[in-house]
Amino acid sequence: MSKILVFGASGQLGTCLRSVAARQGITEITFPVEGSANILNKEGLKALFDLEKPEFVINCAAYTAVDKAEDELKLATxxxxxxAKNLAVLCKDYAxxxxxxxxxxVFEGNIPKLLQEEDIASPISVYGLTKLQGEQAIAAVTGQFYILRTSWLYSEFANNFVKTMLKLGADRDELKVIADQVGTPTYAIDLAEAIFKIIASGNTSYGIYHYSNEGVTSxxxxxxAIFELSNTSVKLLPISTSEYPTKAMRPAFSVMNKQKIKTTFNLDxxxxxxxxxxxxxxxxxNA
Structure with missing residues (x-):
């Protein structure tokens, strides 16, 4: 396996990458501590690239507080x-x-159709806008990239919807959950495995790809499903988005077509x- 450098190593996906790497015996991979891997510190990044000389760089670092981003545009940007641009510049310099x-x-999500990679991106939140700008910044600097759009990420690590539901389900008799936002959950362990398969493939079909698990749900x-599979007894009530207002708007339908990534990298x-x-x-x- 090629030499790999991971940014955002302490986050959910970074932790999943570490777990999968350990299980698969991938040793040529570095998970630098946050202090030495600040993607806004250009000098520190260059020193890290000089030291590691990575063949692949995985960027999991992101501002993901969707509602807070509405008030923190500069930080999110x-x-x-x-x-993302800083990493792209160094990736170009170091090949x-x-x-x-x-x-x-990055999509508006107002039409019930499978989203293709080439569909027009029209974000409806600051978070979505800044992530789209990151994609554009990368493409403007280097052509040697894979951008993987994913959705509804969860795992046994970090904070996420699955762990929140399990915690609330253990404490409450009744929960209300939005039923008119449709998409696909993505198990971050599956995404981590897919990333390593892309690296191992040697396939240089660079560009934008969609990756989530298969299927559709609200x-x-x-x-x-979380409560059924965990044998948690709680009364669940469906509500509309209008009944649970949030600072940032969410896509109503964001189911992505994964055919491109499945065909290109022979992924199941x-x-x-x-x-x-x-x-x-x-x-x-782990409990």
Missing amino acids: DINCEG STLIHISTDF WYDFAK IPHWRDSLEKCIIALNI
């Missing part, structure tokens, strides 16, 4: 756009391939419910 994680939030049905993507079951089992083992 700095991390999601300028930080490294950049694997950058993006989001379904947040309500996702929560229902699991159904979201099968992967959710694996995550629930892992959480029970």
Whole structure:
């Protein structure tokens, strides 16, 4: 396996990459501590590239607080756009391939159709806008990149919807969950495995790709499956987006077409419910 350098190593996907690398015996990979891997510190980044000389750089670092981003435009832009650009510049200088994680939030999500990579991106939130700007900044600097748009990321690590539902389900008798936002959950362990397969493939079909688990669901049905698979007894009530207002708007329909990544890299993507079951089992083992 090629020499790999991971940014955002302490986050959810970074932790999943570490877990999968350990399981698969991938040793040529570095997870620098946050202090030495600040994507806004150009001098520090150059020193790290000088030291590691990576063939592949995986950028999991991002500003992901969707609602807070509405009030923190500069910080979100700095991390999601300028930080991504900084990595792209160094990847070009060092002939490294950049694997950058993006989001379904780059789309408006107002039409019930499978989203293709070439569809026009029209974000409806600051978070989505800054992630789109990050994609554009990378493409303007280097052609040696894979941008992976993903959605509804969860795992047994860090804070996410699955762990929040399990915590709330254990404390409450009744929960209300939005039923009119539709998408696809993505098990971050599956995404981590896919990233390593892309690296190992040697395929240089650079560009933008969509990756989530297979299938379609709403947040309500996702929560229902979480409680069913974990044998959690709680009354679940479906509500509309209008009944649960948030500072940032969310796409109503953001189901992505994954055919491009499946065909290009010969990937077999699991159904979201099968992967959710694996995550629930892992959480029970680690409890």
